[in-house]
Amino acid sequence: MVAEPTKIKEDIPEIHDSPQNIVRAEDVQLDITFDQLKKLVSERALTGETMLLNMGPHHPSTHGVLRLLLELDGETVINCIPDIGYLHTGIEKTHEGKTYLKGLPLTDRTDYLAPMSNNLAYCGAVEKLCDIDVPIRAQYLRVILAELTRLNSHLVWLGTHALDIGAMSMFLYCFRERELILDVYESVSGARMMSSYFRPGGLWRDVPDTFIAQVRNILQVFPGRIKEYEILLKKNPIWRDRTVGIGKIGAEDAIAYGCTGPTLRGSGVNYDVRKAAPYSSYDHFDFEVPLGTAGDVYDRYRCRLDEMPQSLRIIRQALDRLPPGPVISDDRKFNPPPKHEIAYSMESLIHHFKLWTEGFKAPEGEVYFAVESGKGEYGVYLSGNGTPKPRRVHFRSPSLNNLQAMPLMSKGCMLADLVAIIGSIDIVLGDVDR
Amino acid sequence: MAETPSTFKLEPPEGLVASTTVFRGEVTLHTAREQLLALLTHLRDVQQFNQLIDVTCTDYFPQEPRFGMVYQLNSLPRNIRVRVNVMLSEHDARIESACAAFLSANWLEREIYDLMGIHFDNHPDLRRILMPLDYQGHPLRKEVPVTVEENAFSFNRERIDRDKPYARE
Numbered sequence: 001m002v003a004e005p006t007k008i009k010e011d012i013p014e015i016h017d018s019p020q021n022i023v024r025a026e027d028v029q030l031d032i033t034f035d036q037l038k039k040l041v042s043e044r045a046l047t048g049e050t051m052l053l054n055m056g057p058h059h060p061s062t063h064g065v066l067r068l069l070l071e072l073d074g075e076t077v078i079n080c081i082p083d084i085g086y087l088h089t090g091i092e093k094t095h096e097g098k099t100y101l102k103g104l105p106l107t108d109r110t111d112y113l114a115p116m117s118n119n120l121a122y123c124g125a126v127e128k129l130c131d132i133d134v135p136i137r138a139q140y141l142r143v144i145l146a147e148l149t150r151l152n153s154h155l156v157w158l159g160t161h162a163l164d165i166g167a168m169s170m171f172l173y174c175f176r177e178r179e180l181i182l183d184v185y186e187s188v189s190g191a192r193m194m195s196s197y198f199r200p201g202g203l204w205r206d207v208p209d210t211f212i213a214q215v216r217n218i219l220q221v222f223p224g225r226i227k228e229y230e231i232l233l234k235k236n237p238i239w240r241d242r243t244v245g246i247g248k249i250g251a252e253d254a255i256a257y258g259c260t261g262p263t264l265r266g267s268g269v270n271y272d273v274r275k276a277a278p279y280s281s282y283d284h285f286d287f288e289v290p291l292g293t294a295g296d297v298y299d300r301y302r303c304r305l306d307e308m309p310q311s312l313r314i315i316r317q318a319l320d321r322l323p324p325g326p327v328i329s330d331d332r333k334f335n336p337p338p339k340h341e342i343a344y345s346m347e348s349l350i351h352h353f354k355l356w357t358e359g360f361k362a363p364e365g366e367v368y369f370a371v372e373s374g375k376g377e378y379g380v381y382l383s384g385n386g387t388p389k390p391r392r393v394h395f396r397s398p399s400l401n402n403l404q405a406m407p408l409m410s411k412g413c414m415l416a417d418l419v420a421i422i423g424s425i426d427i428v429l430g431d432v433d434r
Numbered sequence: 435m436a437e438t439p440s441t442f443k444l445e446p447p448e449g450l451v452a453s454t455t456v457f458r459g460e461v462t463l464h465t466a467r468e469q470l471l472a473l474l475t476h477l478r479d480v481q482q483f484n485q486l487i488d489v490t491c492t493d494y495f496p497q498e499p500r501f502g503m504v505y506q507l508n509s510l511p512r513n514i515r516v517r518v519n520v521m522l523s524e525h526d527a528r529i530e531s532a533c534a535a536f537l538s539a540n541w542l543e544r545e546i547y548d549l550m551g552i553h554f555d556n557h558p559d560l561r562r563i564l565m566p567l568d569y570q571g572h573p574l575r576k577e578v579p580v581t582v583e584e585n586a587f588s589f590n591r592e593r594i595d596r597d598k599p600y601a602r603e
Contacts, residue, residue, distance in 0.1 A: 037561075085563060085564035085565060092574065093573055093580060094580060096576075096580075097580050128458050129458070256485075258486060258488075258537075271510050366462075368506055370487075377487065379487065379488060381488065392490075392492040394504075396488040401538060404538065404541045
C-alpha cells in the first residue's frame, strides 16, 4: 500500500508530488511471505543448528555485486541461495524507447568484458530481422574482433579467478596482455571498453592501417604468454588441490540447467554455437572445441585455457585471408550513404536524413540470434513491430543461466571452495542483471 | 546434421499445436496455455529437444491477448532449434510453469514474473528476482514509463533527497 504524500511545500514542481516517491517503512508491502522464504533453507536452519551467512554483495570474490545467502554446517555449505538484481539497469526496457541503431551502445554494457560479442549478437539479430546482407570483409573483421573479445574475456576471468584462489601474479600477467587487446579496440573504435564498433549491416568504418600490425603482434606474443600461464597453473599442486574435483556438475544437469559455453563443455558436452550454427563465416575457419570430462572447476579452467590458442588460430586464418572490399552493406534503407555522396545526390541526402532522424523500420516478426561469447551462448531475442523501435529486446545472457546451476555445484562443498566455483562459472553481473 | 530448420519434421500429436509459422528460417509453434506443458514434454522426450535455452515474454499492448510467452528450445543431438509461443490475456495472465519439464525455466520465469507480471502456477520458488522486494508493479509492461532521475546539484540536492523513495522511520 502506498501512503498519502506527506505535506509538501508548494514550490516543488508537480512531478515530485507523485505518491510513489514517498514510502514509509511500515507501508511497504512485500508480495512475499515468510513461508516462501522458509523453504529455501533446510529444517535445521530454523532450529538454529546450522548457520545462515550472508556473502556479498560487496565481496571481492563475487565478481561484482552477487549476493549469496549461505546455510553452513561448520564450514560445509548446505544451501546456497544466490540473490541477484543489484546491477539491474533496465537495459531491455530502455531499448524499447530507442531506434535499432541507438540501442546498440547499450549492448556493450550488458557483458562489459565482451562488448564486441554482444554487438555481434545484437547486430546479427537486427540483420536477421531486417534481412540485411553483411559484406564478407566485415564478417571476417567481426570474427577477428569477436575472437579477440573472447581472449579479453578469458584473460579477465583467468586473472580474477586465480586471484580468488590465491595466485596473485596471474592477475598482473593477464591484465598486461589484456592491454594489447584493448589497444586494438581503441584503434578501431576509439574506445577501450565500450566500443560499439559493429553496426547492423557491417562495421562503423574500416579498420585503421595499424590494425594488421597490432593483431599480428598479438598473434606473436600470445602463444608464449599462454604457455606461461599453463606453466604457472596447470601442474601447480596448490592450484590442483583447489580445483580438481570441486564444484562438479554432470552433463545431464548442465544441459537441464541451461548451461552453455565452457561451463557446459567442461562437463564433456560438445556444443558450441560457432560449430552448431555458424554465423559470420565461422564455417570458413578450422578450429577445435576443447572439452573437459569431469565437469569440475579444473576442467572448466582447462576448457577456457585451451580455447585461447584456438582463438588465435581463428584470428590467424581470418587475417591471412582477409578480403578487400566494403565493410558495411550498401542497402541504403538501412545504412547511411558515404558523406561525399550527400553533396551531389538527392537520394543520398534523403536516406541520410531519414536514417539519422527516424531510423530504419524493421518488419513485424520475431527472431532469435545467438553467438558463442566467451561465457557461453549470448542470444538476442528481437520482436519488431513495423516501426523504427523494437517492441521487445531480450538478452539471453550466458551468465544468468550458468549462475542458476551454481547452487547445485556448491552443494556440500567447503566455504573456501565456493569462491573457486563462482570464479569457474565466469559470471559478469552486468550480464546477469542487465 | 542433415536436418535444417526448413526441412525438419516435428509432427507433434494432434491438438498440441494450433499453428506453425516459419520466419527467417526459424520455426515457431503456437499453442494454447493448457497444452504448453504437454507440448514441452513431448518435444523434450520424443523430439529430443533437451535444452530450454530461453524463456521470455513480449508485451503486445494494445492488442488482446496481450502477452506473448516465448520458449526457445534447442536440441543438442539433432542440432535444431524451435520456438514455442503462447498468448496470454491481460485479465488472466497466468500460465503453468515449465519447471516441471525443464529446470532452467526457474530463474527465467521468475524474471518474467518480476518484470512482466505473469503468474506461473506450480512454480517452485516464485519470487522477484531482479527488482527490490518492495517494488510495486512490473517495469517491462508497456504502461510503465521510462523515467529519468533528475541530476542533483547543490541547489536541488536537498529536495531530490527528500523525495527519493527511501524507507523512512
